[in-house]
Amino acid sequence: MNTAAHPLPYAAPYGRPPARPRRGFPWVPAFIVFQLVCQLALISGSIGGARVVVRMAAFGASLALLLALRGRGSAHPAAGPAVLALAVLGICVFHPETRGVTAGAAQVGLYAAVLGPLFWVPRLSSIDLRMLRRAVLILWGFHTLSAGLGVMQVYRPGTFQPPVSAIVESKGKGYIESLKITTATGQRVFRPMGLTDVPGGAAISGLYAVLLGVGFFLTRRTPFAMTASLASIGLGVACLYLSQVRALVVMTGISLIAVAGILVWRRDVRRLSTLVTGLAVMVLAGYFAARDMAGADVSRRMGTLIRNRPGQVYYDNRGRFLEDALFKTLPNAPFGEGLGHWGMTATYFGGGAPTKNVWVEIQWAGWIVDGGAPLLLTYLLALGVTLLAAWRIARARPPSPQAHDLPFWAAIVLAYSVGATALTFSYPIFLSQSGMEFWLLNATLFAAARHARLAAAPRPAPP
Numbered sequence: 300m301n302t303a304a305h306p307l308p309y310a311a312p313y314g315r316p317p318a319r320p321r322r323g324f325p326w327v328p329a330f331i332v333f334q335l336v337c338q339l340a341l342i343s344g345s346i347g348g349a350r351v352v353v354r355m356a357a358f359g360a361s362l363a364l365l366l367a368l369r370g371r372g373s374a375h376p377a378a379g380p381a382v383l384a385l386a387v388l389g390i391c392v393f394h395p396e397t398r399g400v401t402a403g404a405a406q407v408g409l410y411a412a413v414l415g416p417l418f419w420v421p422r423l424s425s426i427d428l429r430m431l432r433r434a435v436l437i438l439w440g441f442h443t444l445s446a447g448l449g450v451m452q453v454y455r456p457g458t459f460q461p462p463v464s465a466i467v468e469s470k471g472k473g474y475i476e477s478l479k480i481t482t483a484t485g486q487r488v489f490r491p492m493g494l495t496d497v498p499g500g501a502a503i504s505g506l507y508a509v510l511l512g513v514g515f516f517l518t519r520r521t522p523f524a525m526t527a528s529l530a531s532i533g534l535g536v537a538c539l540y541l542s543q544v545r546a547l548v549v550m551t552g553i554s555l556i557a558v559a560g561i562l563v564w565r566r567d568v569r570r571l572s573t574l575v576t577g578l579a580v581m582v583l584a585g586y587f588a589a590r591d592m593a594g595a596d597v598s599r600r601m602g603t604l605i606r607n608r609p610g611q612v613y614y615d616n617r618g619r620f621l622e623d624a625l626f627k628t629l630p631n632a633p634f635g636e637g638l639g640h641w642g643m644t645a646t647y648f649g650g651g652a653p654t655k656n657v658w659v660e661i662q663w664a665g666w667i668v669d670g671g672a673p674l675l676l677t678y679l680l681a682l683g684v685t686l687l688a689a690w691r692i693a694r695a696r697p698p699s700p701q702a703h704d705l706p707f708w709a710a711i712v713l714a715y716s717v718g719a720t721a722l723t724f725s726y727p728i729f730l731s732q733s734g735m736e737f738w739l740l741n742a743t744l745f746a747a748a749r750h751a752r753l754a755a756a757p758r759p760a761p762p
Contacts, residue, residue, distance in 0.1 A: 323425035326364065327434050327743050330416075333360055334732060335441050342461035342496045351647060357732055361415035362408065370422030375745050376688050378421075380681035381414050387673045394637040398649055402639025405648040406669065413729055414681075416739035426746035427754075428702050434743055435511055435708065438736070441494070442507035443531045446538040449491025449501030453480070453541050453592050456488040463489070464496040480543065483594040491541050502542035503733060506551050506718070508535030513558060514711035516577060517570055518704040529581055536585025540597050546617070546725035554718035561693050561710040570707075617661055617725045624664035635671035642730055662723035665730060678729070682720055685741050689713035692748045699755035705748060712744045 337357040341350060388410055392403035420426060448459045468475065478498035479487045493501030512531035519525060539548050555578065562571040589597045628636070639645055640657035642665070659665045666675045693709035719728055719737045728734045 323423060325425075325430065325433070326368065326423060327420060327426065327430055327739065328437055330360060330364065330739070331434055331437050333357075334735075335437070338732070339494060341464075342492075342494060354643070355647075358409060358412035358735070361412040361419075361735060364419045365411070365415040368419045368422055370424060372421045372424050372426075372746060373749060375417050375421050375685075375742055377681045377684040377741075378418060380677050380684060381417055384670075384674055384677040384681060385411055385414065387670045387677060388638070391635055391638050391670050391674075394635060396637030396655075398637060398639035398645070402644055402648040402650065403637070405644040406638040406642075409642075409644060409730055413731075413734045414738055416735060416742045417681075418742075420739065420742035421746045421749075423746065424750070426743060427750040428705055428708075428747045431708060431743050431747040434740070435514060435711075438507055439511035439515065439531065442504035442511070443534060445493035445495070445501055445504035446491075446508040446531075446534045449493035449504065449538045450534060450541065450588075450592075452491050452493075452501075453482060453488055456482065456486050460489070461492055461494070461496055463492075463498065467497060480541070480593050481595075483592060490543055491538055493538070499542045499544050501538050502544035502547040505535040505538035505542060506547050506554075508532065508538065509551055510535075510554050510558075510711060510715055510718075513555070513574065513578070514708060517574065517707045517711075529577055532578065533581040533585045533588070536582050537589045537592075540586055540589035541593055543597070546722060549725075550718035550722050553721050554714040557714035557717045558710055561713065564694060565706070613724070620660045620664055621724060624661070624667050628664065629667050629672065629675075632667075633671045635674065636668050638669055640668060641665065642727065659727060661725055662727040662729055665727045685738075686713065686716055686720065688745060689716055689741060692744060698748075698751045702751040702755070705751055709744055709748070712740050716741060 334357055337353050340353045385407070388407045391397065392400065392407060394403075397403040451459050463475075467478070476487075479489055481487055490499040491501035492498055493504045495501065495503075508531045512528045512535060516525060516528035516532070519528065535551075539551060559571060559574065562574065586597075636655075636657065639649060640655065641659040645657075657668055659668060663675070666678055689709055689712055693706050693713050695706060697703045697705050716737060719733070722728045728737070
């Protein structure tokens with residue numbers, strides 16, 4: 300028998316073609332779509348009392364997948380520190396100052412939901428680079444649309460305007476007025492909301508539009524894809540300036556510097572020069588478009604970032620909260636102040652009047668209040684290990700020609716992760732959907748890199 304004419308004589312008996320391997324259900328894209336649907340439902344004025352249910356469903360889906368999905372994939376390197384952080388929180392349920400067992404359990408559940416993708420995504424053997432691209436594409440499309448709508452909400456006041464959150468409205472006219480900007484025509488309008496119900500909420504979409512737009516700009520070569528990427532960057536920049544959320548402007552800058560640093564490390568001069576040129580053009584275009592729409596408000600607000608030394612600017616706005624957390628709260632309560640005293644769990648599960656007044660503005664203060672030094676150290680360790688894992692993928696060579704753009708997507712995920720870590724000094728990001736997206740993107744990147752390495756590994760010859 301001529302084996303050259305039949306290289307796989309036993310693979311397809313009776314003339315049938317070999318069966319294609321079955322691909323698992325696309326849990327990651329489906330999870331992202333569900334999160335975005337929940338976000339869209341919140342801006343609908345018709346859900347009424349179901350608002351709390353929708354908010355809980357967004358996090359409950361992560362817990363459900365954590366409990367239901369099984370698989371044999373290797374664990375993410377940060378899984379160990381994350382388990383330790385959850386163990387610390389479990390012990391803190393029994394802290395004498397915890398605001399009831401229900402509130403304490405709800406706080407642990409919220410942390411577990413946010414960390415959930417770190418555990419259930421790597422279990423799935425079907426996560427590959429194509430799945431990572433699809434997940435990023437969904438996020439990019441949604442947030443680009445949201446950023447574009449945010450810009451239109453200022454350009455044409457009164458159009459594309461969702462109802463403002465009832466929680467925001469309950470804070471009084473003075474607070475609501477502080478969430479408005481003055482347009483170049485003299486009208487007072489809310490800061491861009493995009494596809495959220497919070498004035499200024501489109502700033503998150505501006506960040507994603509810029510950073511994920513950079514990712515597609517670096518990995519696509521067709522004129523249409525590059526044009527769409529640049530348009531997304533320009534919309535994102537304009538939306539960030541109009542939203543006037545300075546912490547997210549800084550986070551975007553840190554993320555872009557991280558992308559450039561990785562390209563320098565890889566000595567990819569061609570991509571770096573293309574990126575710098577495209578960014579320079581679109582950042583200027585976005586800034587001038589925002590200034591034309593909102594006049595002096597944009598220049599004045601952004602000017603506060605460079606008016607004084609960076610350290611002084613931070614201290615005057617958020618640094619005082621960090622100082623209080625590290626030098627007052629932590630020494631007085633090294634093992635935390637108990638659970639359920641702030642955030643969503645205090646609002647929904649606090650059970651009446653608070654037993655003490657706890658105010659949390661930044662993530663570091665939240666960690667210290669909830670679990671003291673043990674929670675602070677274990678969570679920071681999980682973040683550090685996650686950044687290191689993404690860095691190793693970003694700096695490595697592609698494992699195969701089919702995964703040639705894996706390092707560049709790793710660079711984008713790493714850049715976003717660096718920016719999100721920096722945001723912990725300004726906002727409690729890791730008790731929000733943005734924190735859940737952080738762990739989802741990093742876990743998906745890790746699983747895709749593992750799949751690419753296994754696919755490129757030489758297989759033993761058949762006997």
